[in-house]
Amino acid sequence: MSPGDEHETSGGYGGTGQTRTRYPQTPGDIYGGARRGGRSSSRSLVTVVGVVVVLIAAIAFANRDDGTSSSNTGSTNNGSKPDTASTAASGTKPVQTKANGIPAGFAQDQQGVESAATNYATVLVSAEILQPARRTEIVRQVFVSDKQASLESSLDQAYSKDFLSKLGLDENGEATAGNTYVSRTVPIGTKVTSYSDTAATAEVWCTGLYGTAGSASTNPVTSDWFTLTLHLRWADNDWKADSFSQSDGPAPVPGDNKASTADAMAKAVQEYGGFTYAR
Template identity: 65%
Template sequence: MTPDDDRNDGLFFGGSGETRTRLPEGEGGGDDVYGSPRRSGRSGRTSSRSLVTVVGVVVLLIAAIAFANRGGDDSSSDSGDGKKPDAAPTAPSGERPVGGKRGGIPAGFAHDEQGAQSAASNYAVSLVSADILKPDRRTEIVRQLFVADKVSELEGKFNNTYSKEFLGKIGLDEKGNPAPGQTYVSRTAPVGTKTTAYSDSAATVEVWCTGAFGTAGQDTTNPVSNDWFTLTLKLRWSGGDWKVESFQSKDGPAPVNGDNKISTADEIAKAVQEYGGFTYAR
């Protein structure tokens, strides 16, 4: 499946011509969208219960860490066959995720299932990044992430998708840059991965993601907000690395929003500039 298919448009269009950086759904009341949020009324008793819950969770985490750090000295637990126990779905493998980087994007993934999941996670970050909206950077990303026989076709599709008119609708110029004094944010964080098909030459990996998307600025109509989505990537082993053959996305799974204090535009912009990203590994 390629971006021709309407089901793939969810990543870039959100079903209504929008990127994951969605415009506000309704008219505001004149308040600064980065100002103090409307908070639900809570009694002191509810706050106390919340505090007790948080303290309880912290205590359990500390206990779990202490237990894990006891080490594996108990020889009676060894099976003697030298095999590692099967890892839980969310447990890290501990293997080196990637051999290096090309153009700032991780490259050189292991030729195994874990390598495919690591590749899919890092490719998801690049596909839903602020760089993908910049023509020069987009060309580099497409040529590095996709299999060679798809590059020419996809370069045209990406360029048509992120046209000057489209970028203007989300407050960016034709080069993908925001107005002076504003910062465009598109940060994706993989939460987990799942392989649904695997062979030595191909793999299909689902990447559950969250992230922050929008424009930080006092006059923005596209404030930074949180989103949850699942990106499915079909990968092919090509040229000594995993490459993307096709992709599609869908919304969710999304948890209930937390009762978090909304940060100011300046705080969001500063965080984007100061906090770097990660290389993700299965």
Template identity: 70%
Template sequence: MSLGDDTGQTRTRMPERDGDPYGGSRRGGRSSSRSLVTVVGVVVILIAAIAFANRGGGDSAADDGGGGGGDAPKASSTAASGKKPVDGKAAGIPSGFAHDKQGAESAAANYSVVLVSADILKPARRTEIVRQVFVTDQRARLEDRFNQAYSKEFLSNLGLDENGNASAGSPYISRTIPVGTKVTSYSDTAAAVEIWCTGVFGTAGEKTTNPVTNDWFTMSLQLHWVDGDWKIDSFSQKDGPAPVPGDDKASTAEEMAKAVQEYGGFTYAR
């Protein structure tokens, strides 16, 4: 599936053997022949097709932590600050971020997690997400674009029903983990933040053609300070930076499904 332009592409992966594609196999490098589009690829193409104009923050210089001066970021730029995390939530998503650079980074990290999650595939939940994390004037158009992208046919290709639910015994996994953040521009009303991410995506089923794999990507979010919180005006995504693949033995489908059930994802980052 493609919404068409040259800023992103769908990603596919073919299983290397019949039966359980996890047990006994080893993860290799990135392949040009993956089997099904992942949520990540679709989000890239979807947002690129909308072609939002970035607004504000373009003439603000970043500080040492923002990487705008060309120097390598210091350890303190991504270390724990000692400040308490936000304690508010709206639609199950952290809210009430500080009106400063760290607050913008925290908002961007949390928003990257929810935008590339299994929840975005569920129509009811998707509406809540769009209305919570985006600025008001982008919501209606974005919700329509998401609904078109995540059609019944697309969900079926992922092994999900029209409500984004997986069949019994074959849970669909889409979990994003921010590795680091960088403010590239900042003002009192707007901020541009890059989030370096990794994640796991796919179906943890023994006979799936879309086994759980991992990916590395960088999201760029344009944020606006609106009604006492940071909201997304637009975002884009690119591949990498990706490390050399390790030689870890792939887990079985059962082990992957159990891990996702037992280990909850993080909802706050710095």
């Protein structure tokens, strides 16, 4: 963990979770040519215990999933050589349909599980999850119906007006004037760890960007590496999430890239769109 102040509160239902917000040690704009001196602080965490562990990329998250997750979950395969199938394209095209702007209609097979998990990762770890109206659409599209109501209630409590203000966002999850809030996930690879025709578990290895781009931001945009584990069920003729959790890494040695200006970062996020993923 990088040094810095921390603010922790307990929340969740069916147990106790934590929201941990890390603030930079020094205020001011770190953009404008500064080089990062290593890997930035990992994600703080919002845990919804008993039903689903919800991660926000914008703030840092570090869930430990009942104490079984490690900082490099999914990084090794018991010492064996990598399976070439883990990176080889399946040849299957991405799904052509969307619901509420989210890919839908995945095949009832392992390839469909991986595609669903990958596409769900990009929306579950996004700036949109902080916006109340959009969050409702995401939850109702991504999750099985029997988890939706309790999850919506828990998320509304977790992402309160006070919580959002600590991120520099208003009650609607929007950044203040002159700032652009960034949270974008890029899947690197995926694998199925268990599968049946009605239930499956998949891991998605990701990198991402999160923070606030602005000349006076105290939460500058930085990058992170993490693995999402999604438990899926076949419901309503599609794969839907039952729950998911996050662990740190695997992370490469950080490069010595020159940090872009806040304006350049905000412009890139606004101009470059995302993808629909297929395994």
